[in-house]
Amino acid sequence: MKNRIRTREERNAMIRTLTATAAALALTTVPALAELKIGSIVELSGPGAAAGTNFRDGVRMGFEEINADGGVLGEPVAITEYDSQTDPQVSRAMVQKAIDDGVVAITGTVFSSSTVVNMLVAKQAGIPQFTGSEAPSITGMGNPYIFRTAFGSQKGVPKMAKYMAEEMGVKKVAVVWANTEFGKGGHESFLKEAEAHGFEIVADLPTEQAQTDFSADVVKLKGIQADAAFVYLTEEESARFLREARKQGVTLPLVGETTLIGHKVIELAGDAANGAMGHVGLTPDANIPAMTEMVEKFKAKFNYTPDHNAIKGYTAAYTLKCVAEMVGEADSQAIADKMHGLTLTVAECPGVLMDVSWDETGEMSRESFFVEVQDGKQVVKAILPPN
Template sequence: MRRNLGACLGAGLAAVLWSGVAQAQIKMGVGAPVTGPDAAFGLQLKNGAEQAVADINASGGILGQKVTLKIGDDAADAKQGRSVANQFVGDGVTFVVGHFNSSVTMPASDAYNEAGVLEITPGSTNPQITERGYPMLFRTCGRDDQQGAVAAAYLVAHAKGKKIAILHDKSTYGKGLADETRKALVAAGVRDVMYEGLNKGEKDFSAIVSKLKSVDADIVFYGGVHTEGGLLVRQMRDQGVKAVLMGGDGIASQEFAAIAGPGVEGTLMTFPPDPRLRPEAAAVVKEFEAKNYNPETYTLYSYAAVQAIKQGIEKAKSTDPVAVAKALHEGGPFNTVVGDLSFDAKGDVTRADYVVYEWRKGPDGKISYVQLDK
């Protein structure tokens, strides 16, 4: 009887241990504005991460473990973003893709850093995010000092003698991008004729448009996202202002054109080379297209963030976020749908590949962004 009881206990213990291994899961979260004015971008982050996790799990997971994914809606609000971060920490999430807005990523990353959670943001570009020295914070996108330099270089080369006004939406991202572009313009000897902030959430920009008229602006550089940017363009055209608007990656959405209307033609924008056209992304793009979804702008940068986490875990041979962060810093390059990525000591990608686009009407009558040669 004792032998049988011991055998039963041994078998029972083995079953429990085996069950624990079989059920082991890697908990991942996506923090993004699923609702609110920036929901178009939040959907991109959500869809990109979900597809990446689905593809990974279909291939056997990571180190034999399946990945579970939680979605946290930060609504582009800093306080809600911190709440999402706290909820993820409480739920045992150890890897996070997000957030999108720089103003949300800043406080959320404080919580992740305190809890030892590894975070990769696909869309927060404010330089200060990675300047704080958080060892487990990364991004698959570039920085606004890089983006602003490209925008300024284009304006210096192509808008000589033009009057440039600079606007921003007072957000961490928008003002940061406007200031970086302004700094680069000043360094090149170009002074703006107007520098103003507008309020996110406002619908009437008549006063701003009137000021643009008064300074006779030829070009309006705008730091902000597509919602206010689209309304600004529409109201500029309605009031007879023909100045060309130039924005950053915050207007890189087809919703920008939908809000702005026909007057959006000629708008300039900085963003990396279209990731949908990369050969590395071809198979994944087909997966999205089969679902009637256009994986524009940050969708593939979110997918790439999950890929980087996977390869970091495999390189570290561990799911410990500290070990994975070390592998991401020291490993590289990591093969992703947006190309090979390596991270520097700050967690920034080592390549800066912003280019300039122009919004144009295609043969089908649809207005979209087209990369310029130079």
């Protein structure tokens, strides 16, 4: 068969096609810009969704700011989000998936019952994990890859109990607590402090995770002669409890940790949250310029007021950035090694918002606050020193 003689137009069209093909092949051989992969594993559904969404949004905003400022060590940060569904075993699977996806570090989870399970997977893989959980057991298990974004209840509860004894004159206390990994940690910490301060425990009322009806618990509380009640429940449970307490006319001072008087609780409980008081490691209402700026940016971006979980997520992002740049590489082991015994100041790492330290177990230490809810806001009554 004779070759057909092509016209000039046909020859030019063939040249253009071959040129485009060669260019496409060349592009596939050019390496893409490297990305620092972070796994954000939080409670986006289930009973922990309020806390998890706040934490997730804090992480998002932090890394978006970091990327806008050039990333980490000149590389952009890529965040992949995984829903733990507030289920410990699902969270474990999500941590493994994040590791399989090649993450350098993990942020989350928030619920302690999930973290005590999933952190073992991250530990085995040598991946540093920045958790929002507060159960004492988390930093008591000898895991060199776990780091808090807010100190555990074993550090917060002593501050709160000291204030109750010295400033409120409390002698008799009723205790209402969630019978979960999270609740057990706070309960045990409070009983230890109650003994140290000479509190008489006049009632001990355990509840269940995601409990919806607190009417019977409040009835019991009303029949008890006490100076105050220590309430240690999750945000959603606390809101239900406060509404029921208001409905039944409880006048007893209700004192707790962040999960009793956090902004999500205030939003859910409405006026029923007024008068509740307690210790918070972080509050958007603190008169700290860096905190105020972060809160205003968050509100503008997400159209809601961040709670302590959002601040935890935000500071986790900046902690990762600053530590990676201190060691000079986005290496999981180097980051974990540097975190032990580390202090970050606002002067050197503004995104952490407050000067903060971590000990050899990954436990955190910094100033915190005792607040009372007034007119839907946390009013700072005292600044409490690090311990």
